[in-house]
Amino acid sequence: MCQRSFTSVRFITFSPAHLVLLFFQSATIPLFMSNKDVAAEAVTGSGKTLAFVIPILEILLRREEKLKKMQVGAIIITPTRELAIQIDEVLSHFTKHFPMFSQILLIGGRNPMEDVEKFKEQGGNIIVATPGRLEDLFRRKAEGLDLASCVKALDVLVLDEADRLLDMGFEASLNAILDFLPKQRRTGLFSATQTQELESLVRAGLRNPVRISVKEKGVAASNTQKTPTRLENFYMICKADEKFNQLVHFLRQHKQEKHLVFFSTCACVEYYGKALESLIKQVKIMSIHGKMKHKRNKIFTEFRKLPGGILVCTDVMARGIDIPEVHWVLQYDPPSSASAFVHRCGRTARIGNVGSALVFLLPMEESYINFLSINQKCPMQEMKPQTNVLDLLPKLKSMALADRAVFEKGMKAFVSYVQAYAKHECNLIFRIKDLDFASLARGFALLKMPKMPELRGKCFPDFTPVTVNTDSISFKDKNREKQRQKKLEELKKEREENQGKKKFVKNKAWSKQKAKREKKKKVTAKRRREEGSDIEDEDMEELLNDTRLLKRLKRGKISEEEFEKKLTGNHRLKAETVEDIDSEG
Structure with a gap:
């Protein structure tokens, strides 16, 4: 087993914020180009991409044996398509001066066979990929591409946003990919945050690693602010049924600027994205x-080119994405983890630029500010809710009444929000039992409460559902409405045909329950045998009957005489049964 020595941690200090890029790159590039594996950590927006792109090109240029068309010299793996596209664009600015190197982008959202054909035609000395698509191509040997044999000449592996790559959903793909790669290579792990899982990967997968960490001047390492220093962080405390009005008012006041608006779920993005499109005019609004x-x-490509506009998104846009001149990051829903809060904020105030971020919080979530201050070293300023804002929720309700698509999106968004809230990492602050569901439903402009387990058995006197039968709401899209009516007719016909007929649907469920009980009975019997219990089933049943009688006596439901009589009767019945069995035997 080879020994792995660790170079001491390097702390770089800087004063002007715009110099962070130069300091980080000057610390990282020479080490990565030498025979060192690198685990690099720096505040988001500090120029990590160039810190691995330049060494990759330099290492490949120094090769004694030049790469052939089908040989892979470097692989860059990143968690999202958007980040992969961004890295591929940065890389192309350099490779156009080195025509001997071919590069290929392997991401989801398109036909994998097109990627296979492109690789076979053009080659791919440098691969930029997401884990799922790369793993898929490693396993596609039937299409005439054996990627595993192409990577035998691999010199460099880079894991960008490495901590995110180790999250659930990426770890399995990452492990599968690493099994295909040669052990003798240089590996770089780049991230804005260090986690325990990342530390484990450093110890297990890196040879002669050096850790690089960029820190603020005059700030202790244990007390380092994790967001850019030129970022102003704000929070606003408002009720659930006031949040949307405050958001629209804010966006209308900042029409000329560029914004990212984060929501907790895909369904919320779909719903509120359409709502904002209808309510904010003369502004380009996109959803992702x-x-x-x-x-x-x-x-993603289109929004990056816009001088202003609004991108409504989930955390798919929270990591490593570089969108030019983002003025405000608005977090309508707090993220599920504290580290995600830092990454969201990092989409603005990048590489020395100024920027602002605002998170909307419910009154019961105010302690989250102290949590961020302690856990993530994020200084926060309060922004008071604006007064006399327009109430736009009636308009949202009107939109839902006019189009079933809006009504259904609202219901799905509400359900997904509640489910996401229940899984919040900081569940001491974000407690689902403290949610005011009536206020929340009003904030979503719901026409009625949805049926879901979290609302079962609850009543909502503060929420008034509409008097309209929601089944009568039709889709604006005529084709969708036609399909819906067809399904309704089929269901009606099915009900009429089955009217008066006996239903045997429960038989299957009953058989499953019976099988479950039988299995449980066998397990219980086995456990008793393993524990050496000498109590037989009949004795156990007798004991249970005696216990029931005793409880009835204590509650005054039977007298002492009745208790003794029934107790004696039960025992006599058992004795007679045993005698009968003996005589028959």
């Missing part, structure tokens, strides 16, 4: 989330 397939790349 992880469940989008083919549209994501186009939306």
Whole structure:
């Protein structure tokens, strides 16, 4: 087993914020180009991409044996398509001066066979990829591409946003990919935050690693602010049914600027994105989330080029994404983890620029400010809710009444929000039992309360559902409405045909319950045998009957005489049964 020595941690101090890029790169590039594996940590927006792109090109240029068309010399793995596209663009600015190197982008959202054909035609000395698509291509040997044999000449592996790559959903793909790669390589782990899982990967997968960490001048390492110093962080405390009005008012006051608006779920992005499009005029509003397939790349590329506008998004846009001149990051819903809060804020005030961030909080969530101050070293300023803002929730309700698509999006958004809230990492502050569901439903402009387990058995006197039968609300899209009516007719016909007939649906469930009981009975019997219990089933049943009688006596439901009589009767019945069995035997 080879020994792994760790170079001491390097702390770089800087004074002007715009110099952070130069300090980080000057610390990282020479070490990565030498025979060192690197685990680099720096505040978001400090120029991590160039810190690995330049060494990759330099290492490949120094190769004694030049790379052939189908040989892979470097792989850059990143968690999201958007970040992969961004890295591919930065890389292309350099590779156009080195035509001997081919590069290829391997991400989801398009046909994998197109990627296979492109690789076979053009090659891919440098691969920029997301984990899922890269793993898929490693396993596609039937299409005439054996990627595993192409990476035998690999010199460099880079894991960008490495801590996110180790999250659930990426770890399995990452492990599968690493199994295909040669052990003798240089590896770089780049991230804005260090986690315990990342530390484990450093110890397990890096040879002669050096850790690089950029810190603020005059700030102790244990007390380092994790957001850019030129970022102003604000919070606003308002009720659930006031939040949307405050958001729209704010966006209308800042029409000429560029904003990212974060929501907790894809369904919330779909719903509120459409709502903002209808309520804020003369502003380009776009929506993006992880469940989008083919549209994501186009939306991301288009928004980056805009001088102003609003991008409604989930945390798919929270990590490593560099969108020029973002003025405000608005967090309508606090993220599920504290580290995600830092990454969201980091989409503005990048590389020495100024920027601002605002998070909306419910009154019961105010202690989250102290938590961020202690846990993430994020200084926060309060922004008071604006007075005399227009109430736009009736307009949202009118939109839902006029189009079933809006009504359904609102219901799905509410359900997804509650479910996400229940899974919040900081569950001592974000407690689902403290949620005011009536106020929340009003904030979503719901026409009625949805049926979901979290609301079962609760009544909501402060929420008034509409008197309109929601089944009568139709889709504006005529084709969708036609399909809905067809389904309704089919259901009606099915009900009429089955009217008066006996239903045997429960038989299957009953058989499953019976099988479950039988299995439980066998397990209980086995456990008793293993524990050496000498109590037989009949004795156990007798004991239970005696206990029931005793409880009835204590509650005064039977007298002492009745208790003794029934107790004696039960025992006599058992004795007679045993005698009968003996005589038959």
